[in-house]
Structure formats: C-alpha cells, structure tokens
Amino acid sequence: MEVRAGEGKASARARNPAGGRRACPGKGPRLDRRGEWCQFGAVPDEKLEALRARLREYGSCLIAYSGGVDSVFLAVVAHQTLGERALAVIADSPSLPRQELAEALELGRRFGFPVRVVRTREFENPNYLANPIDRCYFCKTELFNVLVPLARAEGFAVIVYGENASDVGDWRPGARAAAEHQVRAPLKEVGLTKSEIRALSAAMGLPTADKPQMACLSSRVPYGEAVTPEKLRMIEAAEAVLRGLGFREVRVRHHELPGAAPEARALPTPVSAETAGRRPGPALARIEVGPDELPRFLADGVALRVAEALKQIGYAHVTVDLQGYRRGSLNEGTPAAGPGRKPVG
Numbered sequence: 001m002e003v004r005a006g007e008g009k010a011s012a013r014a015r016n017p018a019g020g021r022r023a024c025p026g027k028g029p030r031l032d033r034r035g036e037w038c039q040f041g042a043v044p045d046e047k048l049e050a051l052r053a054r055l056r057e058y059g060s061c062l063i064a065y066s067g068g069v070d071s072v073f074l075a076v077v078a079h080q081t082l083g084e085r086a087l088a089v090i091a092d093s094p095s096l097p098r099q100e101l102a103e104a105l106e107l108g109r110r111f112g113f114p115v116r117v118v119r120t121r122e123f124e125n126p127n128y129l130a131n132p133i134d135r136c137y138f139c140k141t142e143l144f145n146v147l148v149p150l151a152r153a154e155g156f157a158v159i160v161y162g163e164n165a166s167d168v169g170d171w172r173p174g175a176r177a178a179a180e181h182q183v184r185a186p187l188k189e190v191g192l193t194k195s196e197i198r199a200l201s202a203a204m205g206l207p208t209a210d211k212p213q214m215a216c217l218s219s220r221v222p223y224g225e226a227v228t229p230e231k232l233r234m235i236e237a238a239e240a241v242l243r244g245l246g247f248r249e250v251r252v253r254h255h256e257l258p259g260a261a262p263e264a265r266a267l268p269t270p271v272s273a274e275t276a277g278r279r280p281g282p283a284l285a286r287i288e289v290g291p292d293e294l295p296r297f298l299a300d301g302v303a304l305r306v307a308e309a310l311k312q313i314g315y316a317h318v319t320v321d322l323q324g325y326r327r328g329s330l331n332e333g334t335p336a337a338g339p340g341r342k343p344v345g
Helices: 009-015 045-058 069-085 098-111 135-154 173-180 194-203 229-244 291-297 302-313
Strands: 061-065 086-092 115-119 158-160 250-256 283-289 317-320
Touching: 045 069, 061 069, 061 135, 069 086, 069 098, 069 194, 086 098, 086 135, 098 115, 115 135, 135 158, 135 173, 229 250, 229 283, 229 302, 283 291, 291 302, 302 317
Parallel strands: 061 086, 061 158, 086 115, 283 317
Antiparallel strands: 250 283
16 A cells, blocks of 8 residues: 555645645754745755656666765655665664664654665775765765665665765765666756655655754764774764754864874774774764754753763863864865865765
C-alpha cells in the first residue's frame, strides 16, 4: 500500500500546491541562512510535479538517506511516487551520531517508507583518516561503493541523493564521487532550493521542515588533524550536552592542543585503523551555538555548567566562539573557502 506522509490538509497541499499558501515551518531564525525564507508562494507547482515525473522516469531508485531535510523529503516523495520500487539506505559509521540514526529510522517508520542500514568502512581508509580538505570525497566514494552493488543486486535502476539547487557553488567534494558513480541528484535537477524543500516538507507535515542543517561528526575536526572514532565520540557527547539544554544550532569543534600525541594531532603518516583507535591527546572544545542563542548560553551559569560537563567528557579546555554558529567555520582560511564558494558544515 502506498503511504502518504502527513495525511490530511497539509499532505493534500503538498500533492496539489496550488491549493493555497503554506504556513512557515516554525517561527524561529532562518535555518539554512540563504535565499528567501517563508515565501512559499514562490514554490512553483511545477517543481514538485517535475520531481515526481523524474522519479517515474527512473522506474525505481535507491536513496542515499541521512535523515536530514533533503533526504527525508526525497525519500517520502520517492515512496509516494514509486512505492516499493524506492528504498532508502542509511550508512552507519562512527561519523553518524546515534541520535541521528535513531531519528532517521523512526521517520521511516512514522511515514511508511522502508529504510535499510548498511555499514560503511571509511575509517579503514588512510586517505579519509588523514582528514584532507576533500575528506568528503573519500566518505562518499565508500558510500557509493556499497550502494552500487546493492542497487544492482536488488534491481534498482538509479541511485539518488539529496543535493539540491542551493548547493551549487558549495565546497562539496562528495559531488565528485557522485558523478563518478553516476548517482543522480533529482532535487537539483528540477531546481528545488533548500527553502523550497523546507516549505514543501512543512506542507507535507514532515518534522524535518525546520531541522537545522547537520553535517557528519568528522566535519568538527580541523583539516589536517586525524579523524578518529574516539574524537568523534567526544564530539557527539559534547553536542548532546548542548542539545539537552535546548540549543538547536550546535557545533563543538575539536582542536588538538600542543602535547597531543603526534598520531592524533596532524597528518599521521601513514594513518591506519590501529593508529586511529588510539586515545587522542589534550584537546580544546570550541563551542558554536546559533547567534540568537548566545545570550542564553552566556547567562545564568549555563556556560559554566557546559564547561564542567565537557571536561568530564575529556576536554582540557572549553571555549565559546563569540561569532556563534556559522556553516563551515573550519573552512575559513582554506581552499574550501575560496571565492564564490559557500561554506558547508
């Protein structure tokens, strides 16, 4: 049976956007910080219908699923359009927070689309562990190396992922891996922008409509400092502290300090799974919360409580970035922040 997301008036508007203006997905700050926000009358009916038509052209598809705004929307529309001929697949590795995995699976159950979990092994790749500026290329290459044989074995004609029209110009080495594996980006192909996807998600009753953008945990480690599972466990635990206090836009940047073990600090040669498993040396946590959330973070002893909690996790020093959260702050001063490029992470 075909399952419709958010059955009722909201779902009906998603299937027939001409039915009227859509309500904004929440009244908080603009989460994607680009384009126009809440101008839902500007979402052309043709784009949603073009997406459905593109999916029908595929006949069947396997969706690279993450539980984020774009991939949830894509998975729901694909399931509405193709039924059992669409399968969402989420990659599990140390870079995916446990809470994100649990929520992604719950969304599949709630909205009736099937989700399969596969294990990826980018942490066995020295190129990934060394954390160059194109780290995402090695991650996506591993993902698609897993998905391609799965799609072939189970008869899915096309692999798709959630890149959208707003991503054009971003620093996205993963897009190169997608091109090499002939992975399609139907949201981008039909011109759907991030704000339009949020608007349509709200109309369909998807709780991800106002979800803050979420990059993998490895994006919290500065380029050139080795990515290790232990570092990511510390980052995940630290961000859970902040989210537990109600902060929505959160990043804990993990900076190695002088005195850290060489293999944990900078470009170990060679990096191996054994090296990556060693406990990192002393580290500094640089906290970013949404600029509008900074006053609350700095009031009523919250910062002190957070600092104490993060030191219990293992951080030697805890600081707050007074510029607040901004996408791609670790890209600043690197080629990833070149002219015309929009930040990621």
